[in-house]
Amino acid sequence: MAQPLYQRLHERYPQLELHVFAPGWTLPLLARMPEVAKAHLNPFGHGALRLRERWKVGRTTAAEKFDQVIVLPNSLKSALVPLFASIPLRTGFIGEARYGLLNDTRELDEHELPMMVERFCALAEDKRHPVKRPIPYPHLTVSELAQQQTAQSLKLDVSRPVIGFCPGAEYGPAKRWYTRHFAQLAQRFSQAGYAVWLFGSAKDATIGTEIANLSNGTAINLCGKTGLEQAIDLLSLVKLAVCNDSGLMHVAAALGKPLVALYGSSSPDFTPPLSDQAAVVSLNLDCSPCFERNCPYGHTNCLEQLLPDMAWQAAKRFLPDLN
Known part of the structure; x- marks a missing residue:
């Protein structure tokens, strides 16, 4: 969801060299974005202050001599490395008493900017300037050779059309559709002539196994068997994706795939699929x-009362051959 921000920055500054400081799992995504010149590993997880280590990373980063940093998370911790790196212009929304850490602070109007992607893009503009609209959709590139090699390495049959399921959600169970619902939907797609592949990280492996078992083997569990880079290659092969509100939902959208997005505890008004x-x-x-x-x-x-037939009916909008 930050890619439209990167695009707008390049629009404003044609000679821009854009670097991104990000968690390791996002690096394959950034490698598919032509706007990003270089990605730097952010080694700090949620909740870890590790002040001395942040200072060391900041001092190493100072060698890059950045002109500006845009801090997307609203935590105090996320503003420390830019301060320690002595970046002269430090832009971000006010949050967690970050006065002094940031020197180009913005006040967030949640009603004016209800979506996260809008809030990111607002930080590309000068203070008190409106977001430039329309905001472009994210877009990831995939090569046909990478698709073929990844499918072959996992011995996947691509002779049948494929439906991708993304049953995980890092945030928590209240965003995850029930495994038995996914399994019933998988059986229905299989009866209609489609293969079903399950995508997710190693944390989703148990969920994937449960869906595969409940679907009597009609769903192929790839959760934990691919890195994000391989998952991107394989998702680019599907005819349709059925996803919880998750990172992989946004990946499917950025690949231009038709998708059915399932929302429980979260809101499509805040983090909708950008497609x-x-x-x-x-x-x-x-x-x-x-x-x-x-x-x-x-x-x-x-989620309990969001039944498989509701997802099936939504899928028919994109796959008119479904009965």
Whole structure:
């Protein structure tokens, strides 16, 4: 979702050399973005202050002599490395008492900028200047050779059309559609002549195994068997993706794939799939979106009652051959 920001920065500054400081899992994504000249590994996870280590990384980063940094997370910790790197212009939204750490602070109007991608793009503009619209959709590039090599390395049959399922969601269970629902949907796609591949990280391997077992083997579990780079290559082969509100949902959208996006505790108004080929499926219950990792009422009805046929009907919008 930051790629439109990168595009706008290049638009404003044609001679720009753009570097990104990011977690390791995002590096394959950044490698597919022509706007990014270089990616730097951010070794700090959530919740870890590690002040001395941040100071060391900052002093190493100072050698790059950056003119400006745009800090996307709203945490205090995320503003420390740019300060320690002595970057003269440090831009970001006010948050967690970051006065002094940032010297180009912006106040966030959540009603004016309801979507995360809009908030990112706002930081490309001068203070008090509006976001330039329309905001372009993210776009990832994939080579046909990489597609073929990745499919062959995993011995995947590409003779049948493929549906991709992304059943994980890093944030928590309240964003994950039930495995039995995914399994029922997999069987229905299989009966219609489609192969079903499950995508996710090693953390999603158990979920993937459960779906594969419940679907009587009709879904092929690739969770934890690919890195993100391989997952991108394989997702580019699918005819349709069915995804929770997750990072892989945004990857599928950036690959231009038709997708069915399933929303439970989160909101498509804040993090929608950035695509004209997306069908959002949500029950819009009174208790949602709650933005909680776990259902505060203990029932997760927003996902429990979101039945497989609802996703099937949404898929028919893009696959008219489905009965």
